[in-house]
Amino acid sequence: MSIRELESLVAIADSGSITAAAERLFLSVPAVSAQIASLEAALGTPMLDRRYKPARLNPAGTLLCERARAVLNSYRQFYETVANTADLAGVLAVGASPTVLTTVIPKTLVALRSAHPRIQIRMQYGRAWNLLKDLQHGQIDALIISQPPVSMGNTQWTQFAQEPVTVIAPPGAKGRNDESLLAEYPYIRFGQRFWVADTIAAHLAERGIVPQQIMQADSREAIALMVRHGLGVSIVPESDPPLSKLYGLREVALGKPPLTRNIGLAQTPGNPKQALIDALLHGLTEATVSSRMKPAPSRSLGGT
Structure with missing residues (x-):
């Protein structure tokens, strides 16, 4: 039984599958599978219930996983104590x-x-x-x-x-401020799955601004390209260097004082x-x- 094998077992428990565990550990799927097989051979009992797709920990695997967490924590403490002496x-x-x-x-x-x-x-x-x-x-x-x-x-x-949160608009957009830009152009919403999206939505609602949303994207770069080609305006966290410089966009602060995250x-x-x-x-x-x-x-x- 090795530390790597225990790490693989815990990673499967936390991520839900061998494939996800391999990604988390920066290993191949066969490598993680081999470590679990070696662990099962050493203990003489299966750790996974392979009737399910993806395979999940069985009762023995769950019990060992609880002990493995304590072992791994002790190992990390030991390693860091020795490594940090100089x-x-x-x-x-x-x-x-x-x-x-x-x-x-x-x-x-x-x-x-x-x-x-x-x-x-x-x-x-x-x-x-x-x-x-x-x-x-x-x-x-x-x-x-x-x-x-x-x-x-x-x-x-x-x-x-x-980080400032700003309105980005196509080059040459003529709106005087954030509110006029959002009123005059279609709205490309920045990734609903990011926390900042809720912050932006709450800010707009508080000001009574209801933009005409036409699409949504999770990448600032993808949004910047769509804005550059005139598809609409968007609200995104400012980058460094700013998107206005990278893509030639117009950039306007959102709100007074400007919204930040x-x-x-x-x-x-x-x-x-x-x-x-x-x-x-x-x-x-x-x-x-x-x-x-x-x-x-x-x-x-x-x-x-």
């Missing part, structure tokens, strides 16, 4: 929403690698709710996300930046990699200062 070192698994700080994150990773070459960063992008579950299950160590709309249990979120780092208390997480947060704050994004007074939100 300099910051170890593997830090970091999740991020694909819409958040697309320039700041790479700058941070470059600076972090230069300052602490023994730190290895494993980035994982996905939907915020899924990544929060990964964080709470110990699959990732930290998560770069916008401010969650609800309590996150024992998860702590520390704000370090603000708060960006922060989420973590769970008691992580043995706290020193690495602190270094990451420091790097993100420094990179934000040197970018077009607005640094925010550091503040924390903890669940109850």
